[in-house]
Amino acid sequence: MNDIRLYTIGEVARRTGLSVSAIRFYSDQGIVTPAEVTAAGHRLYDVHAIARLEFVSTLRELDAGLDDIRRLLEGRVTLSELATAHLSRLDEQARRIRSRRAVLRTIARQHTEADQVILMHKLVGMSDEERDRLFDDFWNEISEGLEVSPEFLGLMRNGRLVLPDEPSTEQLEAWIELANLLQDADFRRQVSEALRETFSAPDAAMMTSAEMVGVFERGGAILVRAQEAQQAGEPADSPLGREIAGLHAAHMGEITEIPDSREYREKLAADVLGIERMYLESIEEAATSTDPYTRYQSLVATIDGTAKESAEFMPFAWLSAALKASASPSDPVSPVGATRECPPHGDVPEARNP
Structure with a gap:
């Protein structure tokens, strides 16, 4: 390639795969400016501008915003910093997508009523502290009056219930089902009765x-x-x-x-x-x-x-x-x-x- 040659916008479009309108847009936004504008208003680009356009196009395909690209090209942020920030945003988007997928699959499987949809959406967005409170309330109720040692009760509870930072759809679906059950009065009663029946056996005191x-x-x-x-x-x-x-x-x-x-x-x-x-x-x-x-x-x-x-x-x-x-x-x-x-x-x- 001749480093001093200038290319018309149509030639640049063929070389980069970008549309003419996209190249004009980047030029108007000050992202990639032409090397020269003729008296007739034709924009001409050099090889450096072509390389810059290809770089910008790649960043856009990675969903980088124009403001971030402009900051990068102006030297106000490094490529590594831009990638790290963008990756964090993508991770958050992925987390939301997984949550929505779990809710939608649960709705489809259970033929959920409209009022339950709101509850499910809230459940997947619960904080660790909110999950802890729900878990504690459940165990405090079902273990009330249960004649087992505190050590055995701790073994049954098995510590905190922690949803991973990046849960799978299966884990989210399980959490939606469990959270609904933990708040269901009939389920709490059934579990409480089952535990009392289990630990009322003659040898239960020794085993617990x-x-x-x-x-x-x-x-x-x-x-x-x-x-x-x-x-x-x-x-x-x-x-x-x-x-x-x-x-x-x-x-x-x-x-x-x-x-x-x-x-x-x-x-x-x-x-x-x-x-x-x-x-x-x-x-x-x-x-x-x-x-x-x-x-x-x-x-x-x-x-x-x-x-x-x-x-x-x-x-x-x-x-x-x-x-x-x-x-x-x-x-x-x-x-x-x-x-x-x-x-x-x-x-x-x-x-x-x-």
């Missing part, structure tokens, strides 16, 4: 005691270690795998009062796989369950992402293999009392079904 919560938490800590080892690619028959298997055997021996042995570890290996089958079945059943508390748990797990994570990453098969490896004839099995306690490590996994 603070001591039993400690047992749940210690077992959960061992599962966390197994999960971390599995995700790190640690072989189940490695020294770490055998150590974790020993911790699990000691923990279960404390509960069952069965001495540690190779036979016991082989039984535990089979039991763990049985637990995995029941766990996966419970996740599938929860998604379609009509039981109010089970439905509540399923929706919460969808919102915070633990349903998918648990199904994909729970280390049952890895732990079973580690127990089998530690029960091999070549591997000495330490008595329960000689197995050291599981040190605090990571967070205790969330328990949806105490």
